[in-house]
Amino acid sequence: MHNRLSVNKLDPAACENISDGQPKECAIGSNPLMPMVAFEADESAARVDPFDAREECNVIGLEPARSQGALGEDELQRQIEILERALITRDEEIERLTRHTVMIDQSVSSMVAGVLSYLMPRRQRKSVNPLFNEPWYFSTYPEIRELGLDPYFHYLRIGGFSGYNPNPLFDSAWYLREYADVRASLINPLEHYYLSGVTEGRDPSPSFGDDPGIPDFFYNSYHRLLSRPDIDPACPLGIIRKEFDKQFYIARYLNAPENRKWRAWPFLHYFYIGARHGYSPNDSFSEEFYVNLYKDVREAIARKEIRSGFWHYLATGKKEGRSCRHKLSEALEWALPGVTQPLLRARAADIEARIKPVTMRKREDGLRKLFVFMPNFNPDIAFGGYRALFELLRGLTRYCEKLNLIIEIVVTAELAANKQYFLWRTEGSHLQELFIDVDVYGLRERSYLSLGPRDRFLCYSSLDAMIASPLAALTDEPRVLALVQEYEPIFHEHSAIYALCSSGFDVPSYPVFNSSALASYFRSHKLGIFKHKANAVEKKDFAVFEHVLNCLPRQSxxxxxxxxxxxxxxxxxxxxxxxxxxxxxxxxxxxxxxxxxxxxxxxxxxxxxxxxxxxxxxxxxxxxxxxxxxxxxxxxxxxxxxxxxxxxxxxxxxxxxxxxxxxxxxxxxxxxxxxxxxxxxxxxxxxxxxxxxxxxxxxxxxxxxxxxxxxxxxxxxxxxxxxxxHTWASLFDETFISSTIARILE
CATH class of the missing domain: 3.40.50.2000 (Glycogen Phosphorylase B;)
Structure with a gap:
């Protein structure tokens, strides 16, 4: 025979009919002295012999096999699935019962204490819950005295579920309506509040502290509740109590005449009243700032999921890096992430390094060099613009041999040029052949640039032109060959880089435009060569080429x-x-x-x-x-x-x-x-x-x-x-170069 613990249940319909302050007919049973807990025989448990395999199979819906091998594969699989579902169902039921047991465990302890109190002689009885006020209960509900009922036992067993209040500051009916989990647990509302509700930040009533006629000793009982030494210091209430600054709070909020009585219980006032009104618990945390800045916190408070902004800050806000007081940079970062970052300071250093004057030494060896200034030497970012540069260099290589011009690649935006990687990535292509015998180095890799009087400069970008221009000025041709493939400032927001790129078009140059459309744009907007020479003539003052297209297969x-x-x-x-x-x-x-x-x-x-x-x-x-x-x-x-x-x-x-x-x-x-x-x-x-x-x-x-x-x-x-x-070879042929770029090279 198995015994099971049976707890009398509250009628759900009665819970729905609870109203503020109005006692209703007891929904649990007609006898107010009915024992709270009873042990009864579980006859059904005795009907199944746990060692009877046949009976066990019947319980879960299986047919026991009559002999080994009697079941086919499909039937065996079906029974396995039934067993798995049965196990899952049992696990879920065990989990549900475990949760329910935990919820009622503490309440049962109080109920038993209440029963024992009831069995004691009247003069020895004492309320187990210090928030229960027996004199007030008797005076408010005289029928309890008239019937000779024990007040605490009545409240614990009946009153708490029927709209009776244990003191003028606790609203039983409201508490059950407000907190559905408490209502579903069947735990007495005051018991729940005393054992866990207060540490969870729940309110005892919707308007705690609003009635000035309530005597002070009722508030003092709640003050003692909040000051209990057994409250876990790691729980929300324990943490808030530790962080609360009594002197600050009294000076800031309790000096007004209507608040003078609260000076004896500042934390009580904050916990139940001040937090609701946006008061701060100490000088380090601003409740008004926190709630006004963080919309999610404000909405959670409105939904009554948390008591206050300070509650949220201690629970999760601090870990999330939220601000506890107004600081301009932190408030701005919350609304506009990254807006306060001083990125331009780092950019200033980058620009300074990029445009730093190049150290030069004169070279008198009679050799001539064509320095090709380009930001990067990396085939992985060689888009259309770089393709045009490389193809132009192929054409120039043939022409420079006639002029005894030695081509050198000077990389301006990378700390070190990686020619080895370039050759590996372009293995077997004409690019590998083009650069295998060319000297490639970073502008800052060498302590100086050796410059001869008849050297020349070809620049990929406007910034490169700006860097090379002071060096070209030391030769017999102050103009640089400027490959213009876009109005480059458009790559950037209106900033120092934008202005720098713009100024790069103003240096003395012979521009080589990629497309007549781009050249027309420069002319119509008086940019670059056209800024200084409105009537500039093609070939004489600038060159134009049309980018060679990949002629893709035409569909039939x-x-x-x-x-x-x-x-x-x-x-x-x-x-x-x-x-x-x-x-x-x-x-x-x-x-x-x-x-x-x-x-x-x-x-x-x-x-x-x-x-x-x-x-x-x-x-x-x-x-x-x-x-x-x-x-x-x-x-x-x-x-x-x-x-x-x-x-x-x-x-x-x-x-x-x-x-x-x-x-x-x-x-x-x-x-x-x-x-x-x-x-x-x-x-x-x-x-x-x-x-x-x-x-x-x-x-x-x-x-x-x-x-x-x-x-x-x-x-x-x-x-x-x-x-x-046409091909790139036919585009940048000797005819094109001799009629345009050669004006600078020769």
Whole structure:
């Protein structure tokens, strides 16, 4: 025979009907003296013999096997699954009973103490809970005395669940309504508050301390409760009590006449009243600041999840690095992370090192050198601009041999040039052949630069031109050859770097513009050479070349029609240095259009140009944008032969290369206009290129229009962009160099 502990349960309907201060009919039982705890026989437990395998199988729904091997494999698997589910159910029930046992354990102790108190002679009885006030209970509820009931036992057994209050500062009905976990645990509200509620920061009533007519001795009992020595110093109440500054609090908040009575119990006032009104517990913590700055804390207080900002600060805020008082930098960092960081101090040091004058020594050996100043010597970042420089150097190598000019590479932005890595990465290519016998070094690697009177300078960027210009001034040709492939200040926010890049175009130079569109931009805005010489003449004062395009395989009309999958290729460069490519606009617009249903299920989206592996971006409608790292040129050509729609943006004067390369496949391409590139600029090249304003609305409209053109295969094929066929070798040939750059070299 197994015994089980049975605790009489509270009628749930009665809990729902509890009202403020109004006793209700006892919902537990009609006899107020009913024993609280009883042991009863659990007959059902005796019905199952734990050693009877057949009976045990019946309990969990299994049929015992009659003989070994009688069960088939499927039946055996089914019974295993039933056993597993039964075990999980038992574990969950054990966990539930364990939690319930912990919740009621302390309360049962108080209940037993109450029973023992009831059995004592009247004159020896004493309330186990110091918050229970027997005289007040008798005077407030005279029927208890008239019936001859023990007041504490009545409250513990009946009153606490029926709207009776143990003292004028504790609202039993409100406590049960406010805290659902207490109500569900069936623990007497005052017992719960005394044993754990106070340390958890729960309130005894919704308006503690608001009634001025309540005698002081009632408050004193709560003061003793908060001062109990057995309260764990690591619990929230214990920590707050330790951090509380009594003298500060009295001086700051309790000097007003209406608060004078609280001077004897400052912590009591703070805990129940001051914290609710935004009072600070000490001079080191500002409750008003904390709650006003941190919205999540303010909302948690409103939801009554925490008592105060100080409560949150001690629990988690301090570990999270939150501020306890107003400090301008910390408040700003919370609202605008990083805004107070003095990043420009580090940038000042970088700029100073970059533009530091180069130490020079005169060289009288009769040799001539062409110093090529470039920021980096790394094939991994050799984008279109570097490609143009390398191809120009190939052409110059042949020409410089005639002039006995020795080419040297001077790297200006890296502490040390890594020629070995460059050669390894370009093994077997014409770049390896180009640089294998060239001297490559960092500008700061050597203590000085050996300079001859007839040396020359070729500069990749405007900053390089600014560094080289003072050195060129010491030769018989003060102008530097300046490769201009973009209005470089646009790479930066309006800052010292922006201004520095701008000034680099003002040094004496012979600019070599990458594209006539860029040269037109400089002329129309009176920049660089055109700032000082409005009527500058091409070839005489500057040179222009058009970037050689990769002529991708042209799609056939049949292949366009036959493909079931449609491919949208995006020039996706989400890195900060490529901000001018407006990646954010592309991702946002594609999401909007996919979610609106503009793309069918047969569309695939691929982003090209990123420098690292990236996770796909969910676009909606079952679509996602996948990213492919920089492709080798041959692989890129094969991939491009299936493109239907291309999207490539460039918020800069240079017209970019990618839109035109994509258009050579027969794809419809969406790009953006700019100051020097109106719609007519693109229409004259190919009607397959759709130009839009660089706005979200403009891009969206352009893509929708492009989707209509994608299905017009004949028009796509007829208007495929076919550029003038030329190679880098034919571009930078002796004719080009002798008519332009040679003016500086010779």
């Amino acid at each position: 009309l049949d292949s366009m029609r036959a493909r079931k999958e449609r491919l949208c290729v995006v020039y996706a460069r989400p890195e900060a240095h490529a901000a001018r490519n407006l990646y954010e606009f592309i991702e946002i617009t594609l999401k909007q259009l996919c979610q609106a249903g503009h793309f069918g299920a047969n569309w695939r989206f691929v982003g090209l140009g990123c420098l690292s592996p990236l996770q796909p971006v969910e676009l909606g409608g079952g679509h996602h944008l996948e990213f492919i790292e920089k492709m080798p040129e041959d692989e890129y050509k094969r991939f491009a032969s299936t493109i239907d729609l291309g999207i490539s943006l460039m918020l800069a004067p240079h017209p970019s290369v990618v839109p035109f390369e994509l258009a050579t496949t027969g794809a419809v391409v969406v790009t953006n206009t700019y100051d020097n590139r109106p719609k007519e600029f693109f229409t004259a090249i190919s009607t397959n290129i759709i130009s839009v304003e660089p706005t979200l609305r403009g891009l969206s409209a352009g893509i929708i229009y492009a989707l209509e053109k994608v299905e017009n295969f004949q028009s796509r094929w007829n208007n495929t962009y076919i550029p003038k066929t």
